[in-house]
Amino acid sequence: EADIYQTPRYLVIGTGKKITLECSQTMGHDKMYWYQQDPGMELHLIHYSYGVNSTEKGDLSSESTVSRIRTEHFPLTLESARPSHTSQxxxxxxxxxxxxxxxFFGPGTRLTVL
Amino acid sequence: AQSVAQPEDQVNVAEGNPLTVKCTYSVSGNPYLFWYVQYPNRGLQFLLKYITGDNLVKGSYGFEAEFNKSQTSFHLKKPSALVSDSALYFCAVIYGQNFVFGPGTRLSVLP
Incomplete structure (x- = not known):
């Protein structure tokens, strides 16, 4: 198992709420990525980072934002969740x-926005 | 543009039979190719990769893959399938610093 962690694993939340999905790795890796995946479907790159204070948008437009203040930590934030954000x-x-x-991949966060 | 195709959405095979999951790629330069597996409600797990050298690459859980430059293919194989191999399989290629993934192939191994 890779040493990359995501919390929460499952999240059900109402429309308009602000949420942050956590991702941490203990391997000292410089590059980190966020993908969005509908269940059983293909992966879409939404954000990536090549190191501290480096963030870029991926191929799929996303209303989420990311930050990379520490090497091991790459959180993803949605300021106002909508049902269209429901995904893994x-x-x-x-x-x-x-x-x-x-x-190396984390176990994923399955988000449901009601 | 770099791309990866997995021409079969679904592959069904009987337990004990050999399995093949197909992947073709389009890249400029030398391809670095990968296979990942995803079990339900999990992240992707790395199976194997081709960088250079021997065209037959061996990986985890008895899987292997054959690189064919002339056919631009990198098919995943296993001599004898297990029911526990049932999962979603992704082929990928490195493009720059990022990965380009194929759309995935669902493998069902029937008892």
Missing amino acids: YLCASRTTVSSYNEQ
Whole structure:
């Protein structure tokens, strides 16, 4: 098992609430990623970070924001949750000591917005 | 543009039979290719990767994959399928610093 953690694992919340999904890794990886995945479907990259104070938007437009203040921590925030945000959110990290290291994934957060 | 295709949404195989999950890619330069597996309500788990060298790559849980440069393919294989292999499988390629994932193939191994 990879040392990458996501909390909460499941979250049911009402429309308009602000939420933060936590992601932490203890491997010292410089690169971290957030993916959105509807159950059983493909992954969509929504945010990534190449290091502290570095964040970029991914291929899929998202109303969420991220921050990278510490190497090990990459939280994702939704200021005002909507039912369209209902999905699974996967966090991943990798080191680039070499160009072809694999990504390690957390267990995911399944978000339901009512 | 870099892309990964998995032409089959679903693959069904009987337990004990060999399985193949197909993947083709389109990249510029040398491809770095990966296979991941996802069990229900879990994140993705790394199975194996091809970087260079031997075209047959061995990975976790008895899986292997064959790289074929002329066909731009990287098919995942296992000689004898288990019911516990039933899951969602993703092929991926590195593009720059990020990964490009295929759409996934659901494997069902029937007892």
